[in-house]
Amino acid sequence: MSEIKQLEADYLIIGAGAMGLAFADELLKHDKQASIVFAERRGMSGGHWVDAYDHVKLHQPAIAYGVNSLELSESKTDLSSRPQIIHYFERISKNLVSTGRARFLFKCDFVGEQPLDKGAIATVASNIDEGVSYRIHVKRKIVDSGYMRVEVPATHPPRYKVDGDVQLVAPNALTKLERSFSKYVVVGAGKTGIDAILYLLDNGVIPERIQWVISNDMWMWPREMAAPNTVGDMLSGQLQGLIDNAEIDDAFLQMEREGIVFRLDKNVQPTKWRCATVSMPELEQLKSIKQVLRKGRVARVSTTHLHFESGEEQALSRNALIVNCSANGLAKRRAKSIFADGHITLQPILVCQQVFSAAYIGRLETSSLSDAQKNEVCFPVPHPENVEDLPYCMVNSFENLVKATRIIPWWLYRSRLNLLAQAPLFILVKVWLRIQRQLPQARRALDQVYVHNQLEPVQQTQQDAKRA
Ligand SMILES: Cc1cc2nc3c(=O)[nH]c(=O)nc-3n(C[C@H](O)[C@H](O)[C@H](O)COP(=O)(O)OP(=O)(O)OC[C@H]3O[C@@H](n4cnc5c(N)ncnc54)[C@H](O)[C@@H]3O)c2cc1C
Structure with a gap:
């Protein structure tokens, strides 16, 4: 017996992990007409945290984690535990549903799409009842929040x-x-x-x-150092390491002497x-x-x-x-244009700051900019793996932030997911002026000495989206 259910929404978000939720939170806040359907393979919101080990905690402060509209913790140093994070994602999902403009399809896989002149018809299939699927008329965009492919050991067998x-x-x-x-x-x-x-x-x-x-x-x-009052010094110290050294190993050794990295x-x-x-x-x-x-x-x-x-x-x-413990929680994925042809591919635009990045992309989506203009102000920053990845991570991240301050400065300053902006104003201004001075020199170092972050050609991105 098979049943195809018909649905309609402005956006289909593939995945209800932290990035999908942070994106949706901003989108629904700033676009009061938008509606969303989430298709989530797992049985609840929260993504990889659902399958993580019991003793896992955040490794960066909870004050800058989750979605913008809801605090995870008020403490500046708290690292939330897995149960706290799962409970938090449950509350966010309820909040989204209570707007009347969001709906979750759990235990469901996104399996494909047929493009229309405007929007697409997406197919989502239940993974616990092979007879049930959804035909969703997506009026605006399909948002891929699973592109980063977060792996946890519970769901990924050993690599040996x-x-x-x-x-x-x-x-x-x-x-x-x-x-x-x-x-x-x-x-x-x-x-x-x-x-x-x-x-x-x-x-x-x-x-x-x-x-x-x-x-x-x-x-x-x-x-x-990964706290509001010091994170700016840490990041600016990393830029300085790149500027002062022609060898990446020497850059890290300088940072180590300054106490901003250790081994x-x-x-x-x-x-x-x-x-x-x-x-x-x-x-x-x-x-x-x-x-x-x-x-x-x-x-x-x-x-x-x-x-x-x-x-x-x-x-x-x-x-x-x-x-x-060999699963790859932060895989280095190729950078894809974030906005392309009826699709949004959520990726970090600030190094290893996925939730801030997803919220920023959600906020940008509600602006009047064209896709090309949006891509101009959010160049993807793939997760680093090797020491050679530091230069592009730092330079691309700060170039994104500088561009963002020209478009939505108030949003950036008010975003609770922006750890930098949670510092007292005098610290923020001091760090920001220093980083603005450093950035052109760091860009020169990246261009002359270090490895670039290559963006996948748009054509390729579109082909991938069609294959998905
Ligand atoms: C142990 C650990 C600790 C971390 N600590 C921090 C921290 O302290 N601070 C921080 O900022 N970041 C931290 N991170 C980074 C973390 O990965 C992100 O913060 C975030 O949780 C990632 O969310 P996501 O939405 O990108 O991915 P996921 O959590 O993987 O969510 C994506 C979802 O998409 C679904 N999906 C994918 N494809 C499909 C499909 N075709 N159909 C239906 N559903 C699909 C998946 O089932 C999944 O639920 C940590 C990561 C790990 C592994």
């Missing part, structure tokens, strides 16, 4: 082979462990791996029982930078792990050994538990 009898878990299992293991082998050095180590240490596991597989070391941001081991020069944010006390805890395996990426795990892509091996102790 695992023999059948290996004891391997996702970090979600840590809160449910009921016995002890001879060793806990944490595979992955990103935010999830760090969280797994901190959870084990906080819950009494001694450092000697933990082995940490780090395929590449990374630079980290000190959380103490796990002073004897190892990191090759990665992925916006991981860690507090000083957490860094000290991480340093207590002495069994750090730096042999490259894991290729296979057998009951007796870790086998690395490099060909090296590491013996495993009997009764070891492998904690797989």
